[in-house]
Amino acid sequence: xxxxxxxTIHDVEGVPLHSVHRHDVVVVGAGLAAMRAAVExxxxxxxxxxxxxxxxxxxxxxAQGGIAASLANEEExxxxxxxxxxVKGSDYLGDQDGIEILVRxxxxxxxxxxxxxxxxxxxxxxxxxxxxxxxxxxxxxxxGPILRACYAADRTxxxxxxxxxxxxxxxxxxxxxxxxxxGLIVRDDVCSGVVAWDVVNxxxxxxxxxxxxxxxxxxARIFRIASISLSSTGDGPAMALRAGIPLEDMxxxxxxxxxxxxxxxxxxxxxxxxxGYLVNDAGERFMKKYAPDKMELAPxxxxxxxxxxxxxxxxxxxxKDFIHLDLRHLGKDKIMTQxxxxxxxxxxxxxxxxxxxxxxxxxxxxxxxxxxxxxxDCQVLADGKAKKVAGFYAAGECACVSVHGANRLGTNxxxxxxxxxxxxxxxxxxxxxxxPALPDLPADAAKEAxxxxxxxxxxxxxxxxxxxxxxxxxxxxxxxxxxxxxxxLEQLRAEVASLRExxxxxxxxxxxxxxxxxxxxxxxxxxxxxxTEIMVASALNRTExxxxxxxxxxxxxxxxxxxxxxxxHRKNGAVAFDYKPVVITRFQPQERKx
Amino acid sequence: MANHDTEKKLITFRVxxxxxxxxxxxxxxxxxxxxxxxxxxxxxxxxEIRWKQDGSLxxxxxxxxxxxxxxxxxxxxxxxxxxxxxxxxxxSSTITVEPLKGFAVIKDLAVDIDPMVEKLLAVKPYLITKxxxxxxxxxxxxxxxxxxxxxxxxxxxxxxxxSSCPSFWADExxxxxxxxxxxxxxxxxxxxxxxxxxxDALDDKHGLWRCHTIFNCVEACPKSLNxxxxxxxxxxxLVKEKIG
Numbered sequence: 001x002x003x004x005x006x007x008t009i010h011d012v013e014g015v016p017l018h019s020v021h022r023h024d025v026v027v028v029g030a031g032l033a034a035m036r037a038a039v040e041x042x043x044x045x046x047x048x049x050x051x052x053x054x055x056x057x058x059x060x061x062x063a064q065g066g067i068a069a070s071l072a073n074e075e076e077x078x079x080x081x082x083x084x085x086x087v088k089g090s091d092y093l094g095d096q097d098g099i100e101i102l103v104r105x106x107x108x109x110x111x112x113x114x115x116x117x118x119x120x121x122x123x124x125x126x127x128x129x130x131x132x133x134x135x136x137x138x139x140x141x142x143x144g145p146i147l148r149a150c151y152a153a154d155r156t157x158x159x160x161x162x163x164x165x166x167x168x169x170x171x172x173x174x175x176x177x178x179x180x181x182x183g184l185i186v187r188d189d190v191c192s193g194v195v196a197w198d199v200v201n202x203x204x205x206x207x208x209x210x211x212x213x214x215x216x217x218x219x220a221r222i223f224r225i226a227s228i229s230l231s232s233t234g235d236g237p238a239m240a241l242r243a244g245i246p247l248e249d250m251x252x253x254x255x256x257x258x259x260x261x262x263x264x265x266x267x268x269x270x271x272x273x274x275x276g277y278l279v280n281d282a283g284e285r286f287m288k289k290y291a292p293d294k295m296e297l298a299p300x301x302x303x304x305x306x307x308x309x310x311x312x313x314x315x316x317x318x319x320k321d322f323i324h325l326d327l328r329h330l331g332k333d334k335i336m337t338q339x340x341x342x343x344x345x346x347x348x349x350x351x352x353x354x355x356x357x358x359x360x361x362x363x364x365x366x367x368x369x370x371x372x373x374x375x376x377d378c379q380v381l382a383d384g385k386a387k388k389v390a391g392f393y394a395a396g397e398c399a400c401v402s403v404h405g406a407n408r409l410g411t412n413x414x415x416x417x418x419x420x421x422x423x424x425x426x427x428x429x430x431x432x433x434x435x436p437a438l439p440d441l442p443a444d445a446a447k448e449a450x451x452x453x454x455x456x457x458x459x460x461x462x463x464x465x466x467x468x469x470x471x472x473x474x475x476x477x478x479x480x481x482x483x484x485x486x487x488x489l490e491q492l493r494a495e496v497a498s499l500r501e502x503x504x505x506x507x508x509x510x511x512x513x514x515x516x517x518x519x520x521x522x523x524x525x526x527x528x529x530x531x532t533e534i535m536v537a538s539a540l541n542r543t544e545x546x547x548x549x550x551x552x553x554x555x556x557x558x559x560x561x562x563x564x565x566x567x568x569h570r571k572n573g574a575v576a577f578d579y580k581p582v583v584i585t586r587f588q589p590q591e592r593k594x
Numbered sequence: 595m596a597n598h599d600t601e602k603k604l605i606t607f608r609v610x611x612x613x614x615x616x617x618x619x620x621x622x623x624x625x626x627x628x629x630x631x632x633x634x635x636x637x638x639x640x641x642e643i644r645w646k647q648d649g650s651l652x653x654x655x656x657x658x659x660x661x662x663x664x665x666x667x668x669x670x671x672x673x674x675x676x677x678x679x680x681x682x683x684x685x686s687s688t689i690t691v692e693p694l695k696g697f698a699v700i701k702d703l704a705v706d707i708d709p710m711v712e713k714l715l716a717v718k719p720y721l722i723t724k725x726x727x728x729x730x731x732x733x734x735x736x737x738x739x740x741x742x743x744x745x746x747x748x749x750x751x752x753x754x755x756x757s758s759c760p761s762f763w764a765d766e767x768x769x770x771x772x773x774x775x776x777x778x779x780x781x782x783x784x785x786x787x788x789x790x791x792x793x794d795a796l797d798d799k800h801g802l803w804r805c806h807t808i809f810n811c812v813e814a815c816p817k818s819l820n821x822x823x824x825x826x827x828x829x830x831x832l833v834k835e836k837i838g
Contacts, residue, residue, distance in 0.1 A: 053654075053656055053664065054707070056663065056750070056751050057654075057656050057657070057663060057664050059656070059657060059662070061657070062661045062662065111727075114727075114733060115723075115733065116720075117720060117721030117783070117785065119743045119747045119783075121740065122735055122736065122740045126734035126735050126737070126739075127732060152747075158661055158750070159747060162747070162749075169719065169720060200700060229657040229658065229662065263658075265658070265659040345659065345660065348660065348678045349633075349635075351683075464645070464646075464649070466644070466645025466646055466649070470645070508649050509648060509649030509650045510652075512650075513615070514614045514615060515652050515701040515704050518650060521644075
């Protein structure tokens with residue numbers, strides 16, 4: 001028998017022992033969902049947070065306007081009203097059991113943030129202040145807009161993200177910043193960890209865990225005009241897809257009405273919540289034609305469609321592709337105390353002083369309603385329906401519970417990320433209390449990841465990733481944005497197939513191991529193309545208009561055929577579909593008017 | 595009339611580079627030329643260079659809207675966020691871009707921020723309370739008490755202040771303005787019961803007393819915050835604490 005050289009003993013082929021890490025829980029991502037789960041589980045267990053950016057760089061920090069909860073600090077409110085608004089806002093595609101959890105637990109989650117130290121703005125009597133936001137109303141939609149959005153000036157996401165980071169530090173969470181997770185380790189519906197690339201030093205690492213939680217964020221970066229960070233590339237959903245898990249409702253992506261012209265940078269809906277107007281080239285508040293009752297405070301899908309129609313029909317400012325957001329009548333004091341960041345952004349990026357001039361804005365790709373299917377306890381569903389992946393959880397924008405359905409209401413995203421992040425943490429704690437054994441790590445767990453890295457570093461093709469990405473983003477913004485139609489989507493599908501084929505022939509400039517962003521760009525592009533293929537196929541497949549998915553060739557909602565969730569996965573090189581029913585408990589679908 | 599919005603200007607970017615695996619060419623300055631339009635930020639240009647000219651040019655970036663703090667770097671000698679720095683507003687046809695001073699360079703414009711994070715953690719950067727919160731309500735904080743946190747809680751941990759501080763250049767163990775600002779954010783919070791715990795790390799020769807009130811940090815902060823003011827307030831707190 002040949003003696004065994006200890007240097008060659010590896011738990012995982014191709015990964016040195018010191019690069020295999022063991023924790024009870026490995027959380028991927030470091031935004032609100034991820035860190036809220038980490039805080040929850042770290043009270044009892046050893047938790048690691050693995051993220052491609054330093055935690056406070058996560059995109060939750062860019063959220064501005066608020067987090068919804070029926071605290072009733074400013075006026076009468078009830079969770080039942082919040083529930084109705086969320087169901088109607090979702091165009092009746094949201095699962096009402098999940099929505100009921102969302103709205104009932106919301107006050108607890110917001111108050112816990114306050115207890116953790118979040119610097120909320122305050123009412124005169126010292127309670128958490130609340131403001132108006134689109135689609136949130138009194139008395140089951142029969143009353144006017146309601147003060148429900150809890151806020152910290154217009155930096156709510158930043159305030160909550162930093163509060164969670166601080167509390168993770170307090171609870172002793174172990175951080176692995178700047179590790180890019182390459183893939184899930186799942187065998188026979190049991191998850192035993194993830195494989196990751198150390199961005200700073202190079203090298204493949206394995207994170208071996210009893211529970212893995214994804215809070216990896218959204219994927220709107222597949223569009224050219226997008227509010228979201230350059231890091232929001234759909235890594236989580238793409239990894240789930242590659243592990244054989246279907247993605248739910250991927251055709252639904254929210255276009256935020258007020259993106260800074262050309263930049264796509266978010267201008268919070270709080271600007272309209274505080275009283276801002278939207279006006280066209282004629283100086284007309286055009287929302288009166290589209291939502292005579294709620295005007296600028298109609299939900300985002302409604303406002304974005306109205307703006308796009310104005311632009312398409314030549315009533316954009318100077319006939320161009322933007323609209324004006326006018327805050328001048330609010331006065332300097334209100335702008336500087338309630339909307340200081342909006343003032344700063346408009347000045348720094350557009351050189352517009354919004355105290356004296358209107359802000360040029362256009363719809364911008366913003367929020368991913370679809371994602372990794374989970375149950376209400378955030379456990380990932382292997383078939384999208386009932387079969388669970390043991391030890392694998394997801395929450396926040398990468399997941400689809402589904403509480404947002406076809407369109408998310410403003411301030412429900414910070415709520416959903418934190419609330420379901422917290423639930424994921426609690427689920428994981430319940431699971432770990434059963435004292436499950438650490439699942440075996442397959443010897444070939446890192447094989448695919450190592451091959452992918454080596455393949456990109458040694459590729460000798462002629463295509464640049466930058467060119468492929470730019471083409472993909474351009475095509476998506478041109479053909480899969482606010483309005484879509486079958487003809488364009490068919491062409492887009494062919495275009496995406498050709499981009500995927502070109503991706504097989506890339507070559508990168510940087511062949512080094514240390515902080516190789518060229519490599520990360522290539523990895524992200526591969527995942528974005530996976531997500532893009534699913535989104536385009538799902539958009540083509542759904543022959544109706546509902547919420548954020550608006551087909552000019554099928555302009556009506558079709559409850560008879562499409563009151564159901566899409567489950568899309570890759571099968572034999574093509575996208576295959578399955579469906580599941582919407583959970584309807586309290587509110588039957590009705591016509592959606594604002 | 596010419597449409598000045600779409601007029602392009604040729605700009606030269608002189609980027610200070612560092613290739614840790616590069617042997618002879620480890621440290622060098624590289625020039626890139628690029629046509630720049632009104633509205634384009636330094637980050638937009640660096641992205642374009644990376645995507646079209648040289649994929650090996652390395653820098654951190656994420657939100658591209660001035661809130662994540664990833665892309666602080668030294669642009670024409672001043673610490674700024676690349677994403678919110680408009681190229682044409684700088685008014686020069688050559689723009690030098692360097693990594694933040696005072697930190698070890700990992701590669702090109704990406705620096706090692708671990709020492710900055712360690713110092714942040716030294717001030718116990720979280721709310722410390724000695725009484726349990728109300729079970730079914732928030733803690734009460736008046737608008738005036740909350741207003742004391744303005745100018746403190748908005749820090750994005752970009753490192754621009756600490757990197758500009760001569761005391762930090764002279765003493766690598768110096769805590770740095772970012773840590774002081776964070777400490778004061780909690781000491782100033784009416785809900786925090788343990789100012790002493792945040793102050794502990796500051797009363798040290800590498801702490802508060804090493805600040806020479808040069809105000810570089812105030813000038814460098816892209817969010818217009820005032821760490822020097824926080825330092826003065828902390829000194830008063832520390833004296834108060836000592837006298838009892």
